[in-house]
Amino acid sequence: MSRNTVAVVIRVWLCLPPAFLVVDRAARAQDDDSAGERLFRLHCAECHGLDGQGGQGPDLTKGAYRHGSTNQALYQTISQGVPGTRMPSTSLSDRQLLLIVKYVRGLAGVARVSVPGDPTAGEGLFARRGCRQCHMIRGEGGRLGPDLTSVGSLRSPANLRTSILSPDEQIDPAFWSVEAVDKDGKIYAGIRLNEDTYSIQILEINENLYSLSKNNLRAVKFDKKRSRMPAYDGMFTGSELENLVAYLYSLQRNAGDP
Numbered sequence: 244m245s246r247n248t249v250a251v252v253i254r255v256w257l258c259l260p261p262a263f264l265v266v267d268r269a270a271r272a273q274d275d276d277s278a279g280e281r282l283f284r285l286h287c288a289e290c291h292g293l294d295g296q297g298g299q300g301p302d303l304t305k306g307a308y309r310h311g312s313t314n315q316a317l318y319q320t321i322s323q324g325v326p327g328t329r330m331p332s333t334s335l336s337d338r339q340l341l342l343i344v345k346y347v348r349g350l351a352g353v354a355r356v357s358v359p360g361d362p363t364a365g366e367g368l369f370a371r372r373g374c375r376q377c378h379m380i381r382g383e384g385g386r387l388g389p390d391l392t393s394v395g396s397l398r399s400p401a402n403l404r405t406s407i408l409s410p411d412e413q414i415d416p417a418f419w420s421v422e423a424v425d426k427d428g429k430i431y432a433g434i435r436l437n438e439d440t441y442s443i444q445i446l447e448i449n450e451n452l453y454s455l456s457k458n459n460l461r462a463v464k465f466d467k468k469r470s471r472m473p474a475y476d477g478m479f480t481g482s483e484l485e486n487l488v489a490y491l492y493s494l495q496r497n498a499g500d501p
């Protein structure tokens with residue numbers, strides 16, 4: 244090889260790596276996206292929906308997140324979970340977590356699901372059909388069921404429909420029915436508001452609140468299969484149900500909501 248040829252070969256070789264890298268980077272970005280999507284479908288879709296629009300877990304397509312919207316905050320939420328809720332922590336690797344964060348970011352801006360019902364009619368039904376007795380909305384209503392002030396940010400329309408028709412299908416552990424019997428045979432039945440090693444707090448259907456020392460209890464029995472919420476299957480016409488769902492789905496989170 245002449246010196247000239249060597250120089251050309253070296254120059255060509257020097258030029259090549261950046262070009263390779265560009266191609267490689269584009270291919271990797273695509274790989275990353277599909278890896279992120281795969282991970283999401285495997286670990287998150289069960290609760291957040293296949294396309295991230297929500298189910299048992301909140302809609303993640305809005306680009307703003309209650310627990311923080313920076314990359315760090317998302318990373319934190321996704322790796323640590325949200326204690327006291329169904330959002331679990333995970334043992335995914337750093338790289339997998341970063342891929343998921345990136346994928347979740349990319350979900351932002353996807354259109355909201357449109358619902359057919361009339362939210363104003365739904366609001367009327369909610370008041371007239373006894374829902375308020377157990378559910379609080381913006382500070383008004385009962386405490387036997389979850390506060391629904393921003394349930395539309397937390398659940399998909401399909402999930403809301405199921406909650407109304409068959410509440411037993413999925414019961415929030417915070418609302419498991421419990422029955423405690425003390426040493427005198429007195430029975431306390433309601434939902435478990437709170438529990439620690441020594442005591443349990445039970446809210447009865449008439450909203451009496453008992454704090455019972457476990458030392459004084461003969462038995463505590465949970466019913467994790469039956470919700471305190473009555474099943475409304477067959478109690479609403481199809482359009483009434485759609486109106487209720489539209490109303491609940493319209494209850495979106497504002498700053499300061501629970």
Ligand code: HEC
Nearest residue numbers: 286287290299300301308309310311320321325328329330
């Ligand atoms: C078993 C159900 C479940 C699974 C699995 C799950 N989540 Fe969640 N997730 C929830 C619930 C419920 C919440 C709402 C927690 C709350 O009330 O603050 C939540 C909250 C979040 C939030 C915070 C939303 C906000 O507004 O701040 C993000 C982000 C999130 N999840 C992402 C993920 C990702 C990514 C995965 C998969 C690695 C995942 N979740 C797996 C149920 C789940």
Ligand code: HEC
Nearest residue numbers: 372373374377387388389406410413414415418470471472
């Ligand atoms: C006797 C009390 C009671 C009444 C009446 C009641 N609910 Fe409930 N509701 C509950 C309880 C307890 C839960 C939580 C346990 C569960 O998930 O089933 C719940 C859960 C829900 C959920 C799911 C909330 C979530 O975070 O996913 C929705 C939606 C709901 N109720 C809507 C309604 C509507 C609409 C009505 C009226 C048609 C109604 N409820 C009447 C007690 C009640």
